[in-house]
Amino acid sequence: MTSKTEMSEAELDARHADKMRKKKAARDKIMTTKTIEKGLLIVHTGKGKGKSTAGFGMVFRSLGHGHRVAVVQFVKGRLETGERMALDRFSDLVTIKRMGEGFTWETQDRQRDITAARAAWDAAKELICCGEHKLVLLDELNIVLRYDYIPIDEIVAFLRDEKPEDVHVVITGRNAKDELIEIADLVTEMTQIKHPFRSGVKPQEGIEF
Template sequence: MSPEAPISEEAAAHAAKKAKIKAARDRMMQEKTGEKGLIIVLTGPGKGKSSSAFGMIFRCLAHGMRCGVVQFVKGSRTTGERDLILARFSDLCAFHTMGEGFTWETQDLARDKAAARAGWEKAKALIRDPENRMVLLDEINIALRYDYLDLAEVLDFLRDEKPPMTHVVLTGRNAKPELIAAADLVTEMTVVKHPFRAGIKAQPGVEF
């Protein structure tokens, strides 16, 4: 058996540095022992809000956790995530598309408000059920932005009626400051480049 090659000074310094980082991380993780149902807000002008939210929904499904989705804006147009959930995971995930498309498509204020209200009633029922570990309110921030729903009502419900271990995810641009203040986790998606600006249309597998 040949003797081990000596460790270089660079490798030894690297190992020592990483050992210190690991020790610090281990101490930090030992202090993080709490668990709670989170209010998660995904907002901003960049792409990825709903994509990120559905990533968490699929994580829940992978763990066998019950969850629910209410879509406040997206209409009847097919999407990959909805088709997959309805075909394969309908026993674990309730999926409700309550919107009728973007507001510039419907051009009917009363209809948009009624659709948002119906979506919110469905959302409350899903959130109240403690068996649902995560409920996604997709594009609810748009309904709140246009005052189709009362922000105070939504905040009061999340504060007073959300079960303690239920995660609620709220997506959409222009999240209200009060909602951001009430949330436990907020991520803002920014735009660096987007193919739409170069004339590329929305494509399956990327946008829907």
């Protein structure tokens, strides 16, 4: 039997083409069984960087298709971010609600945080149900839920029973509650391997915000 190292480039190319042809046929067969189209509940969580970035990536992807989208920022409302400045260029398609007043260690006022979280959640429900948006990003909602500023049962009941079937909802933030993970269609956990912050590098424009 001829080893891979003894094969010519032409033979390697032919073997690769045959392998990819079989792979495509198998994938095409699988794809014919995927017929459901629905609004998804998507959760990006974990300790690694990239949760909000992934959420905003879906926002921009949806915009690329001409869809109307909405963003509710539960925590980072005061911070001027690159994402928000970029989205300002699509003001005809994007609704942004900057409802947060900063991280909890910055406000140091539990009742104030609860009031802000409640206002943001009320705005989120309205945007999800108004019939205008294909995708709604609830940025850092998991932070609000982590501190129990809004009952998780209330969030789950709305997303499970009242969210329109054709609206995608994306939720970001560390420590996603088990109840939320259970009803989600797609859950991704970001795992931190290395982070420059650990080496004394400060948050930088275009990378962190």
